[in-house]
Amino acid sequence: NAGVTQTPKFQVLKTGQSMTLQCAQDMNHNSMYWYRQDPGMGLRLIYYSASEGTTDKGEVPNGYNVSRLNKREFSLRLESAAPSQTSVYFCASSEAGFRNQPQHFGDGTRLSIL
Amino acid sequence: GNSVTQMEGPVTLSEEAFLTINCTYTATGYPSLFWYVQYPGEGLQLLLKATKADDKGSNKGFEATYRKETTSFHLEKGSVQVSDSAVYFCALYTDSSYKLIFGSGTRLLVRP
Numbered sequence: 001n002a003g004v005t006q007t008p009k010f011q012v013l014k015t016g017q018s019m020t021l022q023c024a025q026d027m028n029h030n031s032m033y034w035y036r037q038d039p040g041m042g043l044r045l046i047y048y049s050a051s052e053g054t055t056d057k058g059e060v061p062n063g064y065n066v067s068r069l070n071k072r073e074f075s076l077r078l079e080s081a082a083p084s085q086t087s088v089y090f091c092a093s094s095e096a097g098f099r100n101q102p103q104h105f106g107d108g109t110r111l112s113i114l
Numbered sequence: 115g116n117s118v119t120q121m122e123g124p125v126t127l128s129e130e131a132f133l134t135i136n137c138t139y140t141a142t143g144y145p146s147l148f149w150y151v152q153y154p155g156e157g158l159q160l161l162l163k164a165t166k167a168d169d170k171g172s173n174k175g176f177e178a179t180y181r182k183e184t185t186s187f188h189l190e191k192g193s194v195q196v197s198d199s200a201v202y203f204c205a206l207y208t209d210s211s212y213k214l215i216f217g218s219g220t221r222l223l224v225r226p
Contacts, residue, residue, distance in 0.1 A: 004157070041218055058213060090157055103158075106157050
């Protein structure tokens with residue numbers, strides 16, 4: 001059982017380049033999330049999708065877009081990468097919302113913007 | 115607004131020592147509380163949770179009690195092992211916010 005799979009695991013971009021981070025889950029979960037993790041700041045929610053066909057902004061959505069392609073897949077796009085977007089990005093999924101439901105996390109994508 | 119405050123790390127202990135990692139929260143309503151653990155190079159894994167006051171969450175020898183009167187959810191373990199070395203995150207969720215709010219994380223290093 002793979003759980004939550006993120007690709008790629010590492011990526012280096014130049015400022016202004018675009019990129020899409022991919023995420024897929026095989027647990028039939030309704031809700032999916034994108035976080036970024038920065039030193040000393042914990043995880044911050046970028047966007048989430050409560051169910052297939054819906055997406056909503058989290059705490060730090062500026063500079064990002066998302067697509068909930070189907071129930072399994074939730075992608076994160078950087079249209080014009082900036083050095084401030086250097087971070088580790090985590091995708092997560094849960095059965096329905098957060099209460100009483102653990103979020104299952106992928107292993108992360110380490111992204112560097114030069 | 116809702117927030118979680120954790121003690122600064124790193125916390126360095128010898129094997130078999132007692133562990134406490136402090137976590138306090140600010141929230142409207144009645145939050146659910148979580149501890150997640152992140153091993154090097156991996157994503158976060160749920161360690162334990164508590165959904166109402168006085169609940170005790172426990173897993174793998176770790177425990178935390180939901181204390182509403184002190185708005186705390188401190189993580190404890192009686193005897194740590196080298197394999198417990200990781201970063202630990204306290205988090206809360208409320209129905210009104212519909213999002214999981216994380217503390218900044220506390221790195222634990224256990225020496226043999």
